[in-house]
Amino acid sequence: MLKMISGLARTLYIVLAIVAGLVAMGTMMNVPLVLLILGLVAGITLPQERYVTAVVTVIALPILGAALGTIPTVGAQLTAVCGNLQVAMAGAVVTALVIRLYQLALEGVPGMAGMVGAKKATA
Numbered sequence: 731m732l733k734m735i736s737g738l739a740r741t742l743y744i745v746l747a748i749v750a751g752l753v754a755m756g757t758m759m760n761v762p763l764v765l766l767i768l769g770l771v772a773g774i775t776l777p778q779e780r781y782v783t784a785v786v787t788v789i790a791l792p793i794l795g796a797a798l799g800t801i802p803t804v805g806a807q808l809t810a811v812c813g814n815l816q817v818a819m820a821g822a823v824v825t826a827l828v829i830r831l832y833q834l835a836l837e838g839v840p841g842m843a844g845m846v847g848a849k850k851a852t853a
Contacts, residue, residue: 736775737772765814765818771825773826784819785823791816
């Protein structure tokens with residue numbers, strides 16, 4: 731269930747980032763806030779092997795947006811799409827980072843992790 735909700739949030743932030751970049755949303759909603767919240771939810775199930783890819787994406791999107799901004803007719807819209815995707819991906823990375831730090835904290839304190847994987851005592 732959590733994976734479905736997270737996947738839905740990921741899909742919604744991608745669609746919203748593209749639509750908000752191409753169409754003027756005006757004052758209908760605070761798009762960056764909605765994108766950030768959807769990104770935070772999507773980051774809950776971000777697999778650990780995709781952390782580096784997600785961080786590199788967050789770093790690369792503004793660079794790509796600036797490069798795409800030089801295209802005459804649609805450059806500004808493509809820059810906005812890249813910026814919107816960056817906000818959402820940054821939210822996902824923050825959630826994944828917080829979850830990872832929580833796991834590290836539990837591993838660092840003996841007994842808090844419920845002794846998962848520990849050997850049973852023998853008498």
